[in-house]
Amino acid sequence: MRIIDINCRIGAIPVLGNQFTAENLLGSMQKNEVKAAVISSTISDTVDFMAGNRLVYQTVEKYAGKANLFGAVTVNTAFPDESVEEMRKYLFNERMVAVRVVADNRKSPLLHSTCRAIINSQRRYAAPVLIHAKNAADVEVIELLAAEFKTMRFIILGMGEDDWKHAVLAAETNTNISLELSGRISSDKIDYTLKTLGSHRLFYGSSLPYVDGALFKAFVENANIDDGEKADIFFNNGKRLLDNKL
């Protein structure tokens, strides 16, 4: 089955320092039948979102025409001015397909006020907004943003981790919220999500290199859902996100 992964990264694995390069990513993609990926950088997660964006942009440019790598521009709520400039710099490129919001150095909670400032500037771009939610509190911030910016598309990365049901309910209330399934592996997570939302708003993401590329693939493959629903999660929803750029 074909797969589009909307949540993976390149760069050094934080703390350990081992490099997970574009070549490593492509190897994992080949092994796991991933046809396309939306990438960001571990540098952006931890210390330097601007350096991470440079790496992502250089990578998608390098592999243009050779591999289906697309980029997400990371913006950081601690640095709104620089974040706006990063979006202006990169979102003109058709292979930079999304904006990813991180809060401070990723351990900080999302704050509505700081997210709002950046999202408000992002309105001029059509790119969907990817935001990792660590818990229910982060999901609530995304709900507030989605309710205010109704024409924008939000995708909750990690589904609120342990609070994934909260993320599902947030998406049920706000039709401009979709979910990316990495995070907690609960046996009833996919079933519950599809019963509540249908299969069109759940995206496949691997969380590479923090998680082995085969893990979430097996999670979907083993779910008690039909092949059409699996195809939506693995591929069709991601293809729509990429505006058929494959």
Added chain:
Amino acid sequence: MRIIDINTAYGPYTGASATTGSGELEQRLKAAGVEKAVSLCSYGIYYSYRDGNARTLKTCQESSLLMPAATVDPRGFFGQKELLPKLKEAGFRLLRFFPDLQEWDTEHLVFEDLLRLNADVGLPVMISVTAPGQVTRVFRIAGDLGYPVILQGIGYLQLAETIAAARRSECFMAETSGLSMPATLELLSGSIGADRILFGSGACERSVEIARDFVLSAHIPDGDKEKIFYENSARVLGV
């Protein structure tokens, strides 16, 4: 008065801008009259100590003002015994630990391993201690290891613990950037002696001038201020 600043950093999350660099740090230090400063790149704290140490070394090799501090994150150390000797050989003057920013506990066994491995290397160590009990835990490991242990970031709530540790071990010293309450420097100096207090500002994140003026305005003899600003760090760092 000559000044060595033992606690500075540059890079993302050390200033208001995402691009706070070593150039900005040097400007601020020079404006405050600092002659030498020990510094490190924030990549070493938040991303990867290997990457960060390489960046720090390169920056400091190109600077007449900055001296390199290395850092090792215990969560990413797997017992390679050659690491600390190599850091010393490369020219690092200080080994720093950040349990609070990296969210690990000073009870961490690997942290203990690193402190014990350093006994054969002898790099001065500086540890951020901002929570109750941290000084005690560090003392229990490093109290008799024989190299300087600088407690960085102590506020008035860590003063008693710091003084107790310093009274038990001559190797224990205190850095000034966390002090802000009136009379705390006087209390510290009167308790453990000015010979064991080192000036640190916490720049770029914090103001060098305010940290400097806090020491300058303390009611202690000028000779003690000279020790705190310069002589103690010069001795510990081998300047």
